[in-house]
Structures are given as C-alpha cells and as structure tokens.
Amino acid sequence: MTTETGAHPFDLATVLKQDGEGRYVGHTTPDYSNMVGPFGGITAATLLRAVLDDPRRIADPLSITVNFAGPIADGLFTIDALPVRTNRTTQHWSLTLSQNDSVATTATVVCGLRRATWADTEIDPPAAPPPDAAPAAAMPEYPAWLRNYEMRFVEGNLLSGQASPTSTSTLWVRDAPSRALDFASATAMSDVFFPRIFLRLGTMVAASTVTLTVYFHADAQTLADYGDRPVLATARAQHFGNGYFDQSAHLWTDAARPLVTTHQLVYFKA
Amino acid sequence: MTTETGAHPFDLATVLKQDGEGRYVGHTTPDYSNMVGPFGGITAATLLRAVLDDPRRIADPLSITVNFAGPIADGLFTIDALPVRTNRTTQHWSLTLSQNDSVATTATVVCGLRRATWADTEIDPPAAPPPDAAPAAAMPEYPAWLRNYEMRFVEGNLLSGQASPTSTSTLWVRDAPSRALDFASATAMSDVFFPRIFLRLGTMVAASTVTLTVYFHADAQTLADYGDRPVLATARAQHFGNGYFDQSAHLWTDAARPLVTTHQLVYFKA
Numbered sequence: 001m002t003t004e005t006g007a008h009p010f011d012l013a014t015v016l017k018q019d020g021e022g023r024y025v026g027h028t029t030p031d032y033s034n035m036v037g038p039f040g041g042i043t044a045a046t047l048l049r050a051v052l053d054d055p056r057r058i059a060d061p062l063s064i065t066v067n068f069a070g071p072i073a074d075g076l077f078t079i080d081a082l083p084v085r086t087n088r089t090t091q092h093w094s095l096t097l098s099q100n101d102s103v104a105t106t107a108t109v110v111c112g113l114r115r116a117t118w119a120d121t122e123i124d125p126p127a128a129p130p131p132d133a134a135p136a137a138a139m140p141e142y143p144a145w146l147r148n149y150e151m152r153f154v155e156g157n158l159l160s161g162q163a164s165p166t167s168t169s170t171l172w173v174r175d176a177p178s179r180a181l182d183f184a185s186a187t188a189m190s191d192v193f194f195p196r197i198f199l200r201l202g203t204m205v206a207a208s209t210v211t212l213t214v215y216f217h218a219d220a221q222t223l224a225d226y227g228d229r230p231v232l233a234t235a236r237a238q239h240f241g242n243g244y245f246d247q248s249a250h251l252w253t254d255a256a257r258p259l260v261t262t263h264q265l266v267y268f269k270a
Numbered sequence: 271m272t273t274e275t276g277a278h279p280f281d282l283a284t285v286l287k288q289d290g291e292g293r294y295v296g297h298t299t300p301d302y303s304n305m306v307g308p309f310g311g312i313t314a315a316t317l318l319r320a321v322l323d324d325p326r327r328i329a330d331p332l333s334i335t336v337n338f339a340g341p342i343a344d345g346l347f348t349i350d351a352l353p354v355r356t357n358r359t360t361q362h363w364s365l366t367l368s369q370n371d372s373v374a375t376t377a378t379v380v381c382g383l384r385r386a387t388w389a390d391t392e393i394d395p396p397a398a399p400p401p402d403a404a405p406a407a408a409m410p411e412y413p414a415w416l417r418n419y420e421m422r423f424v425e426g427n428l429l430s431g432q433a434s435p436t437s438t439s440t441l442w443v444r445d446a447p448s449r450a451l452d453f454a455s456a457t458a459m460s461d462v463f464f465p466r467i468f469l470r471l472g473t474m475v476a477a478s479t480v481t482l483t484v485y486f487h488a489d490a491q492t493l494a495d496y497g498d499r500p501v502l503a504t505a506r507a508q509h510f511g512n513g514y515f516d517q518s519a520h521l522w523t524d525a526a527r528p529l530v531t532t533h534q535l536v537y538f539k540a
Binding site: 062063065067069070084085087090092094096102103104106108110112113114115116117118119120121122123166167197200201210211213215217219236237238239240241242243244246248250258261263265267268269270 | 332333335337339340354355357360362364366372373374376378380382383384385386387388389390391392393436437467470471480481483485487489506507508509510511512513514516518520528531533535537538539540
C-alpha cells in the first residue's frame with residue numbers, strides 16, 4: 001500500500017510549522033518513538049526537513065551530521081536553522097533542536113549543486129537475493145518506530161537471540177506503508193540498524209547514537225525515480241571499546257547504485 | 271629529531287590566544303599552507319584545540335565534524351566555541367571559525383568520558399611492512415604543508431603519475447620533525463591523504479574537502495604512550511559522481527590497534 005505523500009506517517013512525523021525566518025516548530029509522534037524519546041532517524045530527518053523547507057536554500061543536500069546531545073521529551077520542539085555561509089554553489093547550515101531553551105540535538109547540513117562529472121563506484125553492494133525472496137520480518141510491538149519499516153533480513157537479524165562473531169546486518173528496507181524515497185526518508189533509513197553491540201552480544205544493552213553523518217550520493221531525481229522500491233541496506237561496526245563503537249553503513253538501489261554512505265558513533269554499556 | 275612540545279611547528283600552527291570566554295584568536299602559518307588557504311587538517315586540529323584549551327571542557331574528545339564553508343585568507347582568524355549541552359558524562363560543542371565576521375569553517379565536537387567495556391575490533395589493518403622497510407617519500411616543495419609529514423608509502427603514492435584502478439593509499443606517517451601523538455595531531459593526520467580523485471585519474475584536478483568527520487577510538491593515554499612512532503594510515507574512496515566523492519580512512523598503531531576512523535566528502539572538478 002502506498003499512502004499519498006503528505007498524509008504518510010513519515011511526513012506527519014517530520015512536518016514543521018514555520019515560526020519566523022529560520023525557526024520551525026515540530027512535535028514528537030508516538031508512531032516513531034524509540035526506547036527513550038523518538039527514533040534518531042526521524043529526528044535527523046526532521047532536522048534535514050527544516051533545511052529542505054527553508055526558502056533560503058540554494059541547492060539539494062550533500063551531507064548532514066546530527067549530534068544527539070540530550071533526550072527529547074514527548075511534545076513540541078523548536079528547530080533553529082541558520083545558513084551560516086552561502087556561496088555560489090554550496091551552502092552551509094547550522095541547526096539546533098531545543099525544548100524549553102535547552103538544546104537536545106545539533107546538526108550541520110551542507111547543500112551543493114551537482115553536475116555531471118567522471119564517476120565510479122569502488123565498493124560493491126553486499127550479496128543478497130531479490131527482495132521478494134527474503135521474508136518480511138515480523139516486527140515487535142516495541143519500540144514503536146520499527147513498525148514504520150518493512151525489513152527483509154538477508155544477514156544479521158537481531159531476533160536470532162544468539163551472539164554473532166560479526167556485526168554485519170544486510171536487509172531490504174522500505175517505509176511501511178511504502179513511500180517514494182527522498183532525502184528525508186533516506187536520512188531516516190541511514191539510522192535503521194539496531195545497535196551493532198546487540199548483534200555481537202546476542203542481547204540488548206543500553207545503547208544510543210552520539211553522532212550520525214550521512215553522505216548523499218544520489219540526487220533528488222534519482223531518489224524520486226527509485227520510488228518506493230526496497231533499498232538494500234548494510235551496516236557493520238568497525239571498533240568497539242571504552243563504551244563506544246562506530247558503525248559504517250551503505251544504502252544501495254536494487255541495481256547496485258549507491259544512494260548513501262553513512263557513519264555513526266554509538267554509546268553502549270556492556 | 272623530536273622538538274620540544276610547544277615549540278614544534280604543529281603547536282605553533284595551532285596555537286590560540288583566548289579573547290574572552292569561548293573566543294580564541296589564531297593565525298594561519300605559511301608552513302601549513304595548501305593550494306588555497308591552509309591545509310584542512312591543520313584547520314580541523316585548530317578547531318579541536320579550541321575545545322581542548324577551553325576550561326569548561328569536562329572530558330576528552332570522542333568525535334569532531336568540520337565543515338569547510340569558505341576559503342581562509344592568510345592572517346588572523348577568530349574561533350567561537352560554545353558548549354551547547356553539558357551532561358554528566360558527555361558534552362556537545364558548536365564552533366565557528368570566522369574572518370571579518372564571515373564564517374569560513376564550522377565544527378561540532380563531542381566530548382565524553384571513556385570507561386572499560388567489552389571491546390573488539392572487526393576490521394583489520396592493511397598489510398604493510400614495518401616503517402623502516404618503506405622509504406620516506408621525497409616531498410615536493412609545494413604545497414608547503416606536506417613538508418610537515420614524513421610519509422612512507424606502502425601503496426598508492428600519487429607521485430607515480432599514472433591512473434590507478436583503485437583509490438587506496440596506505441602509508442606510514444608521522445609529523446616531521448617527529449612529535450608525540452595527541453588528539454590534535456591525530457585530527458590533522460586524518461586529512462593527510464591527497465584527494466583520491468588524483469590517484470584514479472593519475473593527475474591533479476581541482477578538489478577540496480567539504481566536510482570531515484573523525485571518530486577517536488584511542489584515549490589520551492593511548493595516544494601519549496604511542497609517542498612519535500609512525501602511524502599506519504589507509505584511505506580509499508567509496509563513490510565518485512556528480513562532482514563529489516567520499517573517502518573512508520583509518521589510522522592504526524604498529525600493533526594493529528585502531529586509533530581513528532574518519533570520513534570525508536570531497537568536491538572535485540573532472
């Protein structure tokens with residue numbers, strides 16, 4: 001089922017109301033709640049949407065970095081978005097998400113014009129059968145945000161409940177109900193992987209993303225043309241230690257074209 | 271030769287003078303100049319140093335993201351460093367580097383307490399002979415910043431002048447004159463790789479880093495204990511297209527311990 005854009009739960013969860021130049025008011029949505037506060041991916045997408053919505057924007061996003069500084073309480077929040085530097089072809093934004101004058105999240109976004117150049121992809125997508133060959137995982141009731149995604153695991157499904165020698169997960173993922181891909185939804189999908197420490201230990205421990213960076217390799221037209229087809233998503237940790245691990249992930253089209261490369265640093269207690 | 275800390279060119283290039291709470295004045299140094307403006311790694315290290323120097327800092331750095339928003343002219347610059355959120359164990363900083371009230375660079379830094387936890391490294395260092403077995407590359411006169419590093423290439427030296435089928439470079443690197451490793455110098459070393467597009471095309475084209483992120487896997491003691499021994503550095507691009515490519519890189523000790531994982535998005539014209 002595809003819901004009309006605008007009425008889709010993702011759009012409702014990331015909608016912002018402008019309150020003066022560069023100031024936007026949003027609200028958390030129970031549909032996208034995580035263990036504590038909202039799913040980080042929806043927060044990141046909402047911050048990006050402030051830039052996407054801003055009439056001062058000169059180009060599409062190239063990258064976003066989101067720093068999760070403190071918990072977000074249920075209810076309203078304010079995003080302040082400032083284009084700190086606008087050049088001829090690039091624009092640099094700084095953003096904060098606040099509640100009661102306390103900053104909960106910061107972000108920087110780089111926008112820039114794309115043009116045809118020499119191109120090559122050096123990395124390969126992970127081996128995976130077509131989406132239809134992988135069954136959609138039954139999603140738990142909790143945390144709620146998981147029910148907004150259809151996940152077809154190829155490797156590394158948490159639900160095995162066993163410790164794994166590697167932290168790699170590969171899955172076909174799309175919004176549920178399905179929705180055409182765009183920069184905002186690709187940002188949220190970049191955070192769709194449960195914490196890699198769960199997979200290594202075979203159990204859930206306290207874990208939360210500290211900082212997330214997304215590089216967009218696809219332009220707006222490529223994302224729109226891809227529509228609501230499942231995205232091939234793969235993630236792994238590189239190093240765990242001293243209470244933190246990093247995760248490196250890629251999102252691919254079903255034709256082996258890279259959409260996004262993304263990295264995050266995650267706090268854990270184990 | 272090891273120069274006394276403080277008098278080392280790296281320390282002189284990143285030195286800041288405090289001018290009120292959270293405000294620091296620095297200056298560019300001809301020794302670290304690049305094609306246009308300073309070497310990005312020295313700018314990143316100088317921004318980190320503003321946080322390292324700040325008496326409000328509660329813990330060591332976990333990560334830094336630097337956005338290169340515009341050119342930095344030769345001369346003085348001002349860094350404004352704001353701890354936007356201080357928690358019990360983590361602290362989030364936002365920074366700008368300005369000249370004449372125009373923002374040239376933005377950055378965010380996350381600091382956080384480290385403690386002993388479950389640990390594992392999933393990635394492997396690249397194959398490399400010991401540093402002494404790789405000759406130190408003769409450095410060109412221009413750009414000047416290269417002469418501040420001793421580089422012993424194992425793979426992917428630009429100077430071959432031939433197009434390469436992959437963008438991987440691996441080298442042993444240290445400051446020249448040698449200097450004990452710390453967060454600031456590890457940040458600069460994270461940007462020590464020439465643009466990967468040069469290697470693929472076998473020629474130099476216009477290229478500049480748009481945004482750079484560094485995750486610090488080593489703590490201050492580990493860095494200090496490593497001293498001035500060469501660091502094993504490896505970098506590759508993942509995707510080139512539409513005027514941008516991303517680079518993923520690692521810095522390792524000579525005992526296969528990860529010091530840093532780092533990523534950047536780079537503009538190019540080709």
